[in-house]
Amino acid sequence: MNSNVLKSLVMKLAVSAVVALAAGAGPAVAAEPLKMAVTNWADVLAVANVAKYALETNLKQPVQFVQADIGIQYQGVARGDLDIMVGGWLPVTHAAYYTKYKNDMDDVGIIYTGGKNGWAVPAYIPEAQLSSIADLEKADVKSKLNGTVQGIEPGGGLMQASEKTIKAYDLNGYNLQSSSEAGMLAGVQRAYQSKQWIVATVWSPHWLFQKWQMRYLKDPKGTLGGEEQVHAFASKQFASKFPRADVFFKHFKLTLADVEAIEFEGNATNDYATAAKKFVDAHPEKLKAWLQQ
Known part of the structure; x- marks a missing residue:
């Protein structure tokens, strides 16, 4: 067998081996979806869709929205049935829920202030x-x-x-x-x-x-509360299950004006997902800050 024939045979065998390995490997296993609690409130839809787009596009982390009333969100996160919620209002609005469940969930960070x-x-x-x-x-x-x-x-x-x-x-x-x-x-x-x-x-x-x-209307007795901070609350297992997403949410910050702009666009078009995408694409400096690892 001359050297040219030998080289040709080796090449064919190598190609066959690569094809066989590729065929046997099958499709890549998809990452576990992150279950994010949402409710049909404009501010929650705005924030949740921005986070979803950023996570899926840049960290390849699938996000599954789970519709739930706010009380069920706190309960679900505390029990570990839900991974994270992005509409926790403190110190007044959700004080009762927070007091009840705070020991069974993690405060990942403040998303925006001035609520x-x-x-x-x-x-x-x-x-x-x-x-x-x-x-x-x-x-x-x-x-x-x-x-x-x-x-x-x-x-x-x-x-x-x-x-x-x-x-x-x-x-x-x-x-x-x-x-x-x-x-x-x-x-x-x-x-x-x-x-x-x-x-x-x-x-x-x-x-x-x-x-x-x-x-x-003025509220001289202050029964409706003052300025609120909006938090992301996660299950106790969140950091170990989704370490990169956990770091993302620690850096995930918006302004009141950001949220209102996304809300306005989302309501006008009835498409919060596209409104969120447009916002993120138009603010690469914010995305860069969120993606610090």
Whole structure:
């Protein structure tokens, strides 16, 4: 056998071996999905979609959204059924949940500061007539509002604080109407269309302040809380199961303006995933900071 034939045979055998190995290897095993708790609140959808896009695109970490009410989110993270939640409001809004579950979960970090809860009214309502929660006691104000405070989902921190507020201000005869974020927003839209009076439970950041002129009512008794910080809370197993994602969330920071911009785009297009992608792609300096390992 001459040297050329031998070289050819060796080459064919080598190629065959590579093909056989490749065929036997099969597809790569996908990473375990990270279960992220979400609820259909604009701020949570904005933050969660940004984190999901950054993790999946840059760290190749699949993220699975799990819809759950806020109380179930805390319980699920504490039990390890959920890996992480990104809408933990402290020190007031979720104080009861935090106190109950804090020993069974990890505070991964503050995502943004400057959050605020309150009751708000359309700007066309004269401030001379209604500027404070205390003004709701006035008979004419109560009549124009039909004795109703438009709320969101029952059981949430804002609704719990609103129930305390009604008692603290002696707003006898007022009904805190449970609904949802979508129901609250629909109520505000209907009121604006006919310039009716409405008072709604709201929070910042939220895109509604960009769509409509709204103002918070003063809260002299402070029952709705002051400035809030929004935290990511993770299961006790999170750091060992998802070490790179754990480091990511320790660096994951947004501003109030960031969240509101993503919310506004997401609501306008009804596509929070695309809104999040556009934001991340437009802010490479933020992404670089988040991806420090």
